[in-house]
Amino acid sequence: MASIKDVAKMAGVSISTVSRVINGTANVREDLSARVIEAIKTLGYHSNPLARGLKGLPTKTIGLIIPDIENPFFPAMVRGVQDVAKANGYAIFLCNTDEDAKLEEIQYSLLLEKKVDGILLVTSTSNTPFLQKKLTIPVVLLDRYVKGANLSDLSYVVVDHTFGMNLILNHLRDVGRQKTVFLGSKPITSGARERFQTFLAYHKGDPKIRSRVFFGKYTEESGFEMAEKLLKSGIDFDSVVCGNDLIAFGAIEVLEKNGINVPNDVSIVGYDDISFSLYHSPKLTTIHQPVYEIGEIASHLIIDAIEKGYSEPKHIKLEPRLVIRETSVPRSVKNANT
Amino acid sequence: MASIKDVAKMAGVSISTVSRVINGTANVREDLSARVIEAIKTLGYHSNPLARGLKGLPTKTIGLIIPDIENPFFPAMVRGVQDVAKANGYAIFLCNTDEDAKLEEIQYSLLLEKKVDGILLVTSTSNTPFLQKKLTIPVVLLDRYVKGANLSDLSYVVVDHTFGMNLILNHLRDVGRQKTVFLGSKPITSGARERFQTFLAYHKGDPKIRSRVFFGKYTEESGFEMAEKLLKSGIDFDSVVCGNDLIAFGAIEVLEKNGINVPNDVSIVGYDDISFSLYHSPKLTTIHQPVYEIGEIASHLIIDAIEKGYSEPKHIKLEPRLVIRETSVPRSVKNANT
């Protein structure tokens, strides 16, 4: 690999001059500058960003930690992040944690070791000990926030899930579905917690509401398993609220296999509005999260923080919206006795 | 940040000794070694991999370039890559190219600049000029290979698409579907080319076969558009072969919207077997690609090449299999006249 030294030799100048030409940090005589540029071209020289990073200068790299690359919700977010990052000359270091808190911490310190300029984090935990220390680089939380000692100075971009869950519950009431069960994830992350607590609050008159709640993971398989448990339990229900769309897919699969018609016998609402919800048949009623926007905004936030040094922490809460498709319909007279 | 110098000072030894303790490159007296370890702990020292990378040593980083993170096929592959990489202490640098050849080259040289130890590439091109030069680090191609001057010494892991496409065409013949149309991507990449040519070869008696071929992108939207064009063309068909599952999703959407029943009126076969094909309704008949395995093998290959220096290029071709689900059925008498 050609180094700056080779360029200097070929152009007949010092390495300082080459550096100045490359970075435009000072004036260089016209003809020297031309010779340097010429030499760079013929040698195919690329500056070594490691040496640059060694001086404590930006590496133009952002780390992005997500819980599950196989849940389409996150790739959509990655796209938002990456588009903005690319436009600003940053590369993305993507890491997958499988919703594992321990792995999350490992990835985090790995990114720190790699001297990324900032970290975008979709956490899978409720308290993140590794964020409690004084941060050395900007960190922005996406989709899920955490409470803690020094965490008020962390920026985050989240969605108002209390609002979202109320949209669902009001919609189900509107279509005459009141015997609702909840298939979600344990309320560990802020998002899951908000949704669960809103569900509970809505049913606070019902002492047995807890028996209508099932916990699992954010996958189709888990939705499948939870729905099977639900059926075995013998609980009477006419509607299902799911923690995300994948769970809804799994649940619908089980219900239909057991001769229960969706949406007539049981209406189902998902959460996220991943693209496949539209192509799923029946098309899924769900909560649309502005996922691409989350990525975009967070990306802007962290680049700002990186380039302007310290910046006021911003707490952004976006509004989701209900997308009514085919899996939620009024109880028709024809099906009332099913 | 604490540096090796701080550790040395605290332990009362030279930085050489500290380095030796950390890397185990030479024997160090018991008590000194203990003091060093103690100092490392109390200072919370982490070695700076940039400085290490500067010396031309491995950075324990692998770059992975994929065309479309939003196509679930690739996240599944990423998982395979990442699991093996993690087990070997490597971090993954994931880049998205949107099937854009120019962007692919940019990401490639970006990764090179970042001094990754190796690059895993799912190319979107048929000839990759940037791979023609002498490579400085190992490169392994995934899913798609390229031909070229110096490319025979590149390892790749691909799937036998000639075999796969024949599985589809034989299956369609078995269920009595012979008026088949092709909805795929332009035969730029090796995979698309193999499938298209196999389709053509199968129909080589038919002079008008080219009119039964439609080209677009590997997305639902594109499948949607191609299917609409197909309907507008007035072509008589009883089955559709799709370039991937996403195209199939889009096509099914259009057909059903136009009152054409899938699979009775028209049978459809996808390609890839992404997880949602199982949850799609009707469940998609498709070609299962061992996608996780592709990632795993490629990951092993590149780590081998990195750690053992130069290694014989390996050309691995995996076999796909047909998964018959609900979108392909025999022409029933009841529906024969539709």
Place this chain on the structure above:
DNA sequence: AATTTTGTTGAAAACGTTTTCTGGAGGTTT
């Protein structure tokens, strides 16, 4: 014409590591 200012250049230090080289202490061989 002598002095100051301006503008550019190159030498050298610094960033945090690894590694080669040197030297000294202790043990082993004659």
Place this chain on the structure above:
DNA sequence: AAACCTCCAGAAAACGTTTTCAACAAAATT
């Protein structure tokens, strides 16, 4: 007891940059 090894610690060079500093020529001021 003298000469030689062996083992291990520390000094210093090297990796490829950026940046501070000193130096110098030319231009501008007196």
